[in-house]
Amino acid sequence: MTNRWAVKITAVGLGVCLSLAVSACAQDSSSDARTILVFKHGKLAARPGALAAVLREFERRHPGVIVRDEVLPSTSDQQHQFYAVNLESRNPGIDLLAADLIWVQEFARAGWIRDLEDVITSAERREFFPAAVEAATFAGRLYAAPWYVDAGVLFYRRDLLERYGFPPPRTWPELARTARAILDRERDPVLKGFVWQGKQYEGLVCTALELIRSYGGDLPAGDDTAIVEALVFMRSLITEGISPQSVATADEETSRHQFGAGHAIFMRNWPYAWTIFQREGSPVRGKIGLAPLPSTPGQASSPVLGGWTLAIPTRTAHAKEAGTLLKYLTSPEVQETIAKEIGYNPTRPALYRNNLPAHHRLWFEALYPMLEAAKPRPVTPYYLMLSQAWQPELSAALVGTKSATAALASLRRQTAYILSLEADWSVSASTTLGDWREL
Incomplete structure (x- = not known):
C-alpha cells in the first residue's frame, strides 16, 4: 500500500499561525510580577464585551492575574491548524485554549494538552453531561472541561x-x-x-x-x-x-x-x-x-453532540492559574451568565432547571431532552482522519455519483486502514489524507 499522509499547511494558514504566535509570545514585557494568562478561542456569537466582563470579574477575584483573551480565525479548520502548529513549539504562548469536542482525543494523544485529574474531581465530572465528558476523556483520563454544548x-x-x-x-x-x-x-x-x-x-x-x-x-x-x-x-x-x-x-x-x-x-x-x-x-x-430530529419506527432520535471544551496546554508556564481560570469559566455561576448573556448552552444539566428568566427557561426546557439524547461522534484520536475519508463517500452517495452500497464499501475499506494504524505511529494534527483512490 503506497498511501502517504501529507502535511498541508497553506501559506495563508501559516501566516495566520505565525502572526498569532508572535502576538502571544510577546508576554507583556512590562508586566511586574503579574501573571499573564493567554486565553485563545474562536469568535463568540455574542454582544460585544460579554466575555470580557466575565474575564474582568475573574481578574477582580484573583489580584495579580491578568487574562488576555485572543480571538482565533473564524473557521474551525483555521483554528485547528493554528493549534497544530503552535502547540508543537517549545513556547506556544497559550495558557488556556478552547477546543472543539472532536479535537480533544487528538490533542491528548499528541501530548499537547494536560490531563485535568488534579483540576476537576470525579464528583465534579458527574455534574456535566456524560456524553460531553466521554468526548473529553482519553485513555481513562479527562483532558478538557466541557464549556458549552450543542446538538442537532x-x-x-x-x-x-x-x-x-x-x-x-x-x-x-x-x-x-x-x-x-x-x-x-x-x-x-x-x-x-x-x-x-x-x-x-x-x-x-x-x-x-x-x-x-x-x-x-x-x-x-x-x-x-x-x-x-x-x-x-x-x-x-x-x-x-x-x-x-x-x-x-x-x-x-x-x-x-x-x-x-x-x-x-x-x-x-x-x-x-x-x-x-x-x-x-x-x-x-x-x-x-x-x-427532536426524527427517527425511523422503533428507533430513537439520535442527534450528534457538538460543542466546545477548555483545555490547558502541556507547555504552559502557568498551569495552576490556568486551571483556576478553567474551573471559573465552567462553573455554574459563569455558565449561567454565558447562557443569559451569550446564549450558549450550559454543559451542566442542573442549570436547565435553575432560576433562569422565563424566555431562557422555556427555551432550555425544550432543548434539554435533545442535549441529553445527543451522542458524540466516534471518540478516537483518528476522528479527523476518519471524517476526511468519509466525507467524499457520503457526498458521492448523496449526489448519486455512487450507489449507497458502493460508497459504503469504499468507506469501509478506508476506515479499516485508518483504524489499523499502529498505536505509536506519530500522526501530526495537521496531517490530512493522501490519495485514497488507490484503496
Whole structure:
C-alpha cells in the first residue's frame, strides 16, 4: 500500500499561525510580577464585551492575574491548524485554549494538552453531561472541561403545520409526507420542504450520522443494511423534491438563511439559529418551533453532540492559574451568565432547571431532552482522519455519483486502514489524507 499522509499547511494558514504566535509570545514585557494568562478561542456569537466582563470579574477575584483573551480565525479548520502548529513549539504562548469536542482525543494523544485529574474531581465530572465528558476523556483520563454544548435539532414552520393540521414529525417518512403535503397545497415555487447540511465537510458527517443512527446503524461500525437505508433516504429527499438539490452544497449558514427567509418548512441545524430567528425584523419570528430530529419506527432520535471544551496546554508556564481560570469559566455561576448573556448552552444539566428568566427557561426546557439524547461522534484520536475519508463517500452517495452500497464499501475499506494504524505511529494534527483512490 503506497498511501502517504501529507502535511498541508497553506501559506495563508501559516501566516495566520505565525502572526498569532508572535502576538502571544510577546508576554507583556512590562508586566511586574503579574501573571499573564493567554486565553485563545474562536469568535463568540455574542454582544460585544460579554466575555470580557466575565474575564474582568475573574481578574477582580484573583489580584495579580491578568487574562488576555485572543480571538482565533473564524473557521474551525483555521483554528485547528493554528493549534497544530503552535502547540508543537517549545513556547506556544497559550495558557488556556478552547477546543472543539472532536479535537480533544487528538490533542491528548499528541501530548499537547494536560490531563485535568488534579483540576476537576470525579464528583465534579458527574455534574456535566456524560456524553460531553466521554468526548473529553482519553485513555481513562479527562483532558478538557466541557464549556458549552450543542446538538442537532429540527426547526419547523409552526404556522404552516398548524394551518394544515400537521403535528411536528416524529419519523423521517412522516417528515417527507408532511413536507410534500404542504408544498402541494402552498404551491409556492420558492418554498422548500427540508433543508440541511449536505456540503462535503464536517457538517455532512454530522447529518449522516444522525440519519444512520436513527435507522439503527452507526459509524465506524454498524449494520450495513441500516447504513445503506439511511443513505438511500438522504438521496431520495433530493430526487423526490422534498429537499432542493442545493442541499448538496449547503452548510449551516446556507440552511439558516434559507429557512430564516421563510423559504423552507423544515431545517436540520444547531440551536444557535433560534435566537437569530427571534430577532426584530426576522421573517419567521414567532412562526417557528423546535423538535427532536426524527427517527425511523422503533428507533430513537439520535442527534450528534457538538460543542466546545477548555483545555490547558502541556507547555504552559502557568498551569495552576490556568486551571483556576478553567474551573471559573465552567462553573455554574459563569455558565449561567454565558447562557443569559451569550446564549450558549450550559454543559451542566442542573442549570436547565435553575432560576433562569422565563424566555431562557422555556427555551432550555425544550432543548434539554435533545442535549441529553445527543451522542458524540466516534471518540478516537483518528476522528479527523476518519471524517476526511468519509466525507467524499457520503457526498458521492448523496449526489448519486455512487450507489449507497458502493460508497459504503469504499468507506469501509478506508476506515479499516485508518483504524489499523499502529498505536505509536506519530500522526501530526495537521496531517490530512493522501490519495485514497488507490484503496
